[in-house]
Amino acid sequence: MIDTLFYRPQGLFDQLASLQRTLSRSLSADGAPGSIRSAATGNAPPVNVGRTASSIEVYAFAPGLDAGTIDVTIERGILRIAGERKAAQHGDGSVQVYANERAQRRFMRALSLPDEADTSKVEAHYRDGVLRVSVALQQAAQPQRITVQ
Amino acid sequence: MTDSKEITRTDAAQRGLDRPRDDSMERAATPPVDIFEDAGGITLLADMPGVARERLDVRLDGDTLTVEGAVDLAAPQDMRALWAEVEVPRLRRSFTLSRELDPARIEANLKDGLLTLRIPKQPQAQPRRIAVQSA
Numbered sequence: 001m002i003d004t005l006f007y008r009p010q011g012l013f014d015q016l017a018s019l020q021r022t023l024s025r026s027l028s029a030d031g032a033p034g035s036i037r038s039a040a041t042g043n044a045p046p047v048n049v050g051r052t053a054s055s056i057e058v059y060a061f062a063p064g065l066d067a068g069t070i071d072v073t074i075e076r077g078i079l080r081i082a083g084e085r086k087a088a089q090h091g092d093g094s095v096q097v098y099a100n101e102r103a104q105r106r107f108m109r110a111l112s113l114p115d116e117a118d119t120s121k122v123e124a125h126y127r128d129g130v131l132r133v134s135v136a137l138q139q140a141a142q143p144q145r146i147t148v149q
Numbered sequence: 150m151t152d153s154k155e156i157t158r159t160d161a162a163q164r165g166l167d168r169p170r171d172d173s174m175e176r177a178a179t180p181p182v183d184i185f186e187d188a189g190g191i192t193l194l195a196d197m198p199g200v201a202r203e204r205l206d207v208r209l210d211g212d213t214l215t216v217e218g219a220v221d222l223a224a225p226q227d228m229r230a231l232w233a234e235v236e237v238p239r240l241r242r243s244f245t246l247s248r249e250l251d252p253a254r255i256e257a258n259l260k261d262g263l264l265t266l267r268i269p270k271q272p273q274a275q276p277r278r279i280a281v282q283s284a
Contacts, residue, residue, distance in 0.1 A: 048234060059224075061198035095186065095187045
């Protein structure tokens with residue numbers, strides 16, 4: 001059941017999207033300029049998106065945050081997740097740093113929701129460092145059973 | 150000399166080159182870490198989002214410290230994936246400890262997907278000041 005979330009469907013557009021992400025990653029690694037809107041990719045938390053019969057589920061992987069400081073907004077069909085990661089506390093005295101890979105500083109991630117999302121019914125939960133945002137689908141977009149007369 | 154040898158081993162482990170050939174070894178992503186050292190020991194922070202305490206495994210094999218966790222999103226049964234940037238539901242990373250560290254006193258703390266490991270140094274490896282006696 002969870003596997004469906006982690007292994008992308010192999011449709012043509014998914015493969016194109018995957019190719020585009022791979023390309024933009026390798027380009028940005030070389031320092032070549034990418035799109036101005038994807039400039040923050042290295043810092044933004046990765047997201048997984050799934051869909052059930054009644055909702056769109058967005059999972060943002062952003063560990064070590066205080067739930068109260070995460071900013072989730074929806075405006076004109078754009079879901080925006082923002083927050084800030086505090087730098088690690090190094091304490092006093094002489095400290096040698098050997099690795100500093102974890103992103104620290106403000107981050108922002110924006111996703112456009114499909115038209116059938118009902119943005120008045122949204123829930124957000126933060127658990128084990130994953131922010132889950134559930135956006136309900138409009139009644140008309142949900143599958144329904146028609147009684148045959 | 151000893152130090153450079155240890156670093157090489159750690160790098161190889163991270164690239165998966167010297168991993169044991171074991172079919173039960175599942176594919177895993179490498180979590181980003183912060184590592185810093187003060188006089189008393191080494192502190193390691195690792196991002197393990199989606200890993201609950203009971204699905205986290207911190208183990209020591211000889212001088213190799215391995216951190217491993219399974220990502221569980223508790224997704225609804227009928228969910229279909231539309232987009233996935235985290236594609237592997239497992240995180241794993243190994244480190245080689247040097248001898249002045251005290252593996253018996255490692256403390257691990259997992260909160261909101263952030264793992265904090267404190268690895269103290271052996272008491273004899275901690276710096277101490279020698280009082281100079283005047284004659």
